[in-house]
Amino acid sequence: MADQQRKNLRGDSDDTLGLDGAARMLRLGLEAMKDLADKGEVPAVRLNQKHTVMLREDLIDFLRSEGRRQAAERKKSAIDSRPAANMPESSPTRRASKSRRTKLPDLRAYEQADHQS
Numbered sequence: 001m002a003d004q005q006r007k008n009l010r011g012d013s014d015d016t017l018g019l020d021g022a023a024r025m026l027r028l029g030l031e032a033m034k035d036l037a038d039k040g041e042v043p044a045v046r047l048n049q050k051h052t053v054m055l056r057e058d059l060i061d062f063l064r065s066e067g068r069r070q071a072a073e074r075k076k077s078a079i080d081s082r083p084a085a086n087m088p089e090s091s092p093t094r095r096a097s098k099s100r101r102t103k104l105p106d107l108r109a110y111e112q113a114d115h116q117s
Contacts (some may be wrong), residue, residue, distance in 0.1 A: 015056055022054045026063065036062075 023033035
């Protein structure tokens with residue numbers, strides 16, 4: 001019998017995941033996964049103090065919507081950072097450098113040599 005059929009006969013299903021499995025699926029640490037569930041960003045059912053269950057489909061939906069949201073943010077950021085088409089292109093501005101104080105050389109020795117000649 002195939003592994004999937006055995007799991008279904010036992011009542012185990014790939015449709016639900018505990019916190020560990022969900023964290024692995026999203027490639028997160030367990031604490032980060034708990035935070036997502038606690039904040040309600042990922043739908044989760046708390047069965048008791050130790051068991052939280054999530055649907056694989058909800059995790060996929062979370063990834064899909066979060067990925068689209070972040071992509072839109074990146075796109076907007078890229079558009080906002082481009083110069084406007086009607087604006088003249090300016091060269092990058094230079095940072096004002098701190099003036100360096102240098103000690104001027106003592107020219108008295110040269111002046112004395114000039115006067116002695």
